[in-house]
Amino acid sequence: MVQSVKILGESLANIPWEDRPTGYKGVVWRYSQNPIIPRDLLPDSNSIFNSAVIPYENGFIGVFRVDKTSREMNIHLGKSSDGINWEIEDDPIEFIYEDEEVGKSWYKYDPRVVKIEDTYYIIWCNGYHGPTIGLGYTRDFKKFYQLENAFLPFNRNGVLFPRRIKGKYLMLSRPSDNGHTPFGDIFLSESPDLTYWGRHRFVMGTTAGWQNTKIGPGPAPIETSEGWLLFYHGVLTSCNGFVYSIGAALLDLDEPWKIKYRTRPYILSPQKEYECVGDVPNVVFPCAALHDPDTGRIAIYYGGADTVVALAFTVVDELIEFIKNNSL
Numbered sequence: 001m002v003q004s005v006k007i008l009g010e011s012l013a014n015i016p017w018e019d020r021p022t023g024y025k026g027v028v029w030r031y032s033q034n035p036i037i038p039r040d041l042l043p044d045s046n047s048i049f050n051s052a053v054i055p056y057e058n059g060f061i062g063v064f065r066v067d068k069t070s071r072e073m074n075i076h077l078g079k080s081s082d083g084i085n086w087e088i089e090d091d092p093i094e095f096i097y098e099d100e101e102v103g104k105s106w107y108k109y110d111p112r113v114v115k116i117e118d119t120y121y122i123i124w125c126n127g128y129h130g131p132t133i134g135l136g137y138t139r140d141f142k143k144f145y146q147l148e149n150a151f152l153p154f155n156r157n158g159v160l161f162p163r164r165i166k167g168k169y170l171m172l173s174r175p176s177d178n179g180h181t182p183f184g185d186i187f188l189s190e191s192p193d194l195t196y197w198g199r200h201r202f203v204m205g206t207t208a209g210w211q212n213t214k215i216g217p218g219p220a221p222i223e224t225s226e227g228w229l230l231f232y233h234g235v236l237t238s239c240n241g242f243v244y245s246i247g248a249a250l251l252d253l254d255e256p257w258k259i260k261y262r263t264r265p266y267i268l269s270p271q272k273e274y275e276c277v278g279d280v281p282n283v284v285f286p287c288a289a290l291h292d293p294d295t296g297r298i299a300i301y302y303g304g305a306d307t308v309v310a311l312a313f314t315v316v317d318e319l320i321e322f323i324k325n326n327s328l
């Protein structure tokens with residue numbers, strides 16, 4: 001298939017995929033067998049949601065947010081040959097760290113996984129005197145190393161770019177408060193070494209409608225010929241509480257704090273039962289997006305209602321046309 005918009009990166013011929021249902025008009029469509037991971041996949045899981053997936057060897061590796069029946073929150077490794085059927089480990093990922101202070105973590109949730117050069121980085125919301133951005137890495141998904149927290153509390157939704165820009169690592173994040181944060185904009189921070197972060201830049205803030213309360217970066221940005229493609233969540237405050245939807249933006253390739261386009265409408269919002277009913281109703285929350293440059297296919301993994309993991313699909317040229325034609 002010839003694409004006018006190109007995704008940069010490695011081919012992924014075995015990307016999970018299902019064609020758009022006949023008659024369905026939306027630019028993003030759901031997998032017909034959603035949710036792909038039920039809340040009780042593990043004997044003592046209360047819920048499994050907001051999770052990250054990445055190609056590894058001939059299949060896929062996932063880092064899953066598992067909230068236990070004790071309501072401890074942690075991140076667990078999973079494996080899959082097709083990206084849809086998963087085996088998830090009962091025990092959380094154990095990190096190796098040089099300084100015991102680095103290992104202090106009251107909870108871990110909402111992981112993202114990003115490959116930079118030959119290393120897989122895991123970024124998560126880390127409980128260290130309040131929520132902040134935890135960071136670790138692995139090269140083989142056997143030994144995991146934890147680094148210093150990237151930021152001071154309070155911050156949520158950290159995600160790295162999949163390559164360095166001008167030699168620097170870049171991280172998007174959403175400074176927050178210690179609770180259910182009724183505000184929040186996306187910022188970019190830069191680091192020469194993944195320990196010291198600075199040159200913090202404002203990227204984008206809340207606007208109206210589905211993104212009127214707070215926004216946060218989702219999966220690692222995808223490099224395309226039109227800019228970095230960023231999926232993000234946006235929150236509306238209704239008379240019944242928060243509603244989490246998904247939007248998309250295109251960021252400048254060299255100066256990614258500059259927004260080129262950003263969707264006025266959402267591209268996915270909670271409408272199916274597994275998105276509207278669960279521990280936290282009315283939430284779709286993306287943490288990973290697989291992509292195949294050869295076909296332009298994108299598979300988005302998202303949490304439904306803070307309870308299950310679901311999958312949705314789009315194709316890059318249609319999505320980017322949609323973003324441009326429906327930009328703020």
Ligand code: BMA
Nearest residue numbers: 050109110244280283285306
């Ligand atoms: C956010 C995070 C997410 C969650 C969302 C909706 O603050 O805690 O993990 O999906 O709220 O409850």
